[in-house]
Structures are given as C-alpha cells and as structure tokens.
Amino acid sequence: MSVLTSGGFWAFVCVVAGIYTILALGIQLQFGFTGLLNFGQVAFMAIGAYTMAILVVKEGWSMWLAAPLGIVAAGVGGLVLGLPTLRLRADYFAIVTIAFSEIIRYVATNEDALTGGSQGTIALGGIGTAAQYNGQWSSFQHRVQHALGLSSSDTTMLVIVWAVALVLLTLTWLALRTPWGRVPRAIRDDEDAAASLGKNVFAYKLQALTLGAVLAGVAGLFYAWQFSFFSPGDFEPLLTFFAWMILLLGGVGRVWAVPVGALVFGLIFAGTRFLNFAPFSWFASDERAYLRLMIIGLIILLLVVLRPQGLLGNKREMVLE
C-alpha cells in the first residue's frame, strides 16, 4: 500500500487526468455543444502523436516544429473525416467515426515502414535501433523544473499538462460565450431549425469536429511525451470511451465539468488498483484485474444513475423537450 502515499503515483494519476481532460474537452465541444456523436476521438490523438514522432525520428525535425505539425495533422484528420460524413444522420456518423479510428490504428499497426508497426515507436528508426523522439522534450521539462524549483519531473509534467489544459479550457469556454458559440448549441438542439434560421449547419459541424480533433492532437502529444514510447495498441477505442465516461461523469454541455470528470475518473481508476484486501484478496491477481474493471464499471454506473446530469451538469436541461 506504500504506493498509495507516494506523491509520484498521484502526480502520475493527475498527469493522465490532465491528458484525458484535453481529449474529453474535444468530445465536449463536439457532442456536448454540437451534438456530434464522435466515437473515434482516439484516432486524432494517434495522428498527433505519430506525426510528431515520425517527423522527429525519421525526418530529424526539431520537436518544436514537429509538435505543432502533429496538431495540424490531427485537425486535417478531422476535416478529412468530416467532409464526406458529416451530412450523415447522428447514428450513422457515430458508426463511421469508430470505423475511422480503427482504420487509423490498423494502418499504424501494418505500415511498419512508416510507424514502426506493432512494435511501436521504438522501431521507428528501423530494426536494431531504439528510436527516441522526446530528447528535446526531456530537456525542456528539466529547464521548467529548474526554473520553477520543482522537486521531480513528475510534478513538472503535472504543472505543464494542467497549465496547457487550463488554457485550452479557458479558450473553449470563451469561444462558446461568443455569438459563434450559440450556433453549435442551436444545431445540437435542432439542426433543421438552425438551418431555417440561415445557419450553415455543415460548416459549424465541420468546425466543431476539427477543433475537437485539434484538442485530441494536443492530448496525443502529451501522451507521447509522458510515456516516451507508444504503439498502436495504445490507441484502442477504449480510450475514446474513457473520454466519454469522463464527459458523463462531469456533465454534458459544461466546459468546466470536463476536468472534474477527468479527476474523478482518474481517482476511480487509480483507486481500484488497491483492492488487494479481503474479499478481493480471495481472488488470484489476474482475476482481480478483471474484477477491478467490473468495479470501475459499477461505480460509474452508480454515479450515472444517481446523478444522471453529471457532477456539474444541469438536471433541468436534461428534461427539456
């Protein structure tokens, strides 16, 4: 149980929650404010992370150029997905998004020459080499650590991730308070009515999808830097659904519900690691791993049943027709 009291562990939990915040903020923009059912968010995360890693390792780019390009690539991914599919009705669009994310993952698995294949980024430089893409990131992190006088690199990452997350949350919150931000909400409520009011529904959906993809791209970069190695297996659809759970826990249609949902989700996820006392200790450790997932599901189910609007959501909004 000593790990429970270690600061490093909790710093790690909070770093991951910060990354999830950025990822789920994209879905909040797409679904919570525009009504788009995007079940493929993890694809944009993968595009951001892979673009950055490939440009650094294979093309020898500076990470400071490769990272923004990774974000741009994720945004372009949103455009490419949205242009042919956003005219579909909600449920069909949802199916296409999850297919898109699986296509991206399968391409990453099978295009060994480009992505390192199933071995992941370690194989980016070819067989027999161990490729590294985060040298520049590590030295940046060290400089920040010294400048702020922080004790560990974990805490430094925590500060950087949450600083970026707060900036993105604030920008999103501000954007949604402008006249521009009214239009996606109108589309979410009734897209035919919005079109009758002269709103170009398709254009706004495309913007929301693309901006959400850009946010996922940022999350992808932090994911890559935090773990200093990744493979296609890191971008399974499960990650998208984690982000959705965060949305449901925090509350749909509220920007500041996203970090709250992400932290609660992180606590549930990390907290259930320590179920090694009775009656859980009666089970073998591999059984406990599955038991843990069931318990996570149960907790989230309970929270959603007891508080369907989410922790910060508005219950009145849910019953309006």
Next chain:
Amino acid sequence: MTTLLDVEGVVRTFGGVRAVDGASFDVERHSITALIGPNGAGKSTLFGTIAGSLKPDAGRIVFDGRRIDRRPAHRVARAGVVRTYQSARVLTRMTVLENLMLASFGHPGERLSGVAFRPRASRAHERDVLLRAHELLALVGLETHERDYAGTLSGGQRKLLDLARVLMLRPSLVLLDEPMAGVSPTLRVQLLEHIVGMRRDRGITFLIVEHDLDFVMQASDRVVVMNEGRVLVTGTPGEVRRNEQVVDAYLGKAH
C-alpha cells in the same frame, strides 16, 4: 400585384411515390396565400422543396426573380424565405432570448474569424440583435420569459416565440406550416392578429399550409388547393369554396 414566388412544375418523389407531381402556382407579393388539400396531397413535401430542405427532382422555384430550388435550406432562408414547422421548433435548451438572438443573418461574431479579428463589428451587430430581440419579445408578450429555457414554455408560447424569431430575420416570404394546429381559441385570435399585422406593418408575404378551413377562409386572399401531388384549383376563398372539384377532393377521401 407582382409575383413574389413562382413554383413551376415541381416534382418530388420518395422511392416510387410521387409526393409532388408537377405542382405549379404562384404567390403574389403582400398576399396571404393558403395551401390546402387533403392528407397526402403533397403540401408538406412542397413546403420542404420551397424552403430548400428537400431538393425537387424536376421543376423550378423562383423567388423574387432568382431561382432558389438548388440552394440549401440555410441559403434559401438568407434570401428571405423563412419557414416554421408544424410543432414550433424552438431550441429547448437555450433561453428565450438566445433563441431570438440566433436569428440574424451575416453576424460577424458568428464566424470564428469575426470573433478574432472583427470584435468591434461583432459587438455592434450583437447590440442591434439584442435591441431587436427585446422589441419582438414585447410584441409577442414574452418579455418576462427572456431568461427561461425555451423548453419550459407552453405550446402556445412556443408558437409566439417561433413567430418572433421569424420576424427577427426580416423575411419577405414566410412559410407557415399549420400554424393553427393544436392552438387554443385565444391564441388563435392572437396569431391571426399577428399574421395580419405582420403583413400590414412589415410588408411580409405569407404562404400558409393549413387544415383549419375557417382560418383559411377568414385570413387568406388566395387559396391553392392541392390533390395527389398537383394543384387542383387556385382562386379566392369564395371561388374555392364553391368549386366542385375541391368538394370532391375533400369529400371523396372522406367517403
């Protein structure tokens, strides 16, 4: 009187069904024209093709001298043709005020580029919209509900909000889809007054799909009768009432 809307030979099929099968008629400027016909006559489909939410398979729709039948719904609205739906489609999870403030064209602040680079123009437009929204809230008597979610309004209040929202857009032609359906007698009088007033004070032309024949006879200048996807007869309410074909179309279905 001049023609504002000219519908020529419009055809719209769904699979094998010809819902609208070569309908032609026109709507005169400043008129209140009623579009009636038995169930399944193709009125709602025709409405959808005029408003741009359905593309006609054949035919032309000319509004104010310009073809609008190939434009998407939002561009038809911007041209000045604004529709309502049978059940007032207010945006339930937005406030009454927000519902109205959404209804303006060419708002610089509704573009991200405008938000970033034209904040002054955006604010000016927003001020105008707010002013207009308050005027129209007062007109329809919803000023005390400004901050309420539109989803909390009663059916009648939603109809009034819908009408106010249409006025926000300064339309030249308003398409009303069964405005009197499920409306109380009091609201009926109110709506009729608003429609007549909107034509008188703002020069708005109306094309109204309506089943309520009392309302049609009372309010409209011209009546277009549809049956089986085509226009059967057009004329004044008096002419239409006396027309045997119309009587057959209605009673024939009923017997």
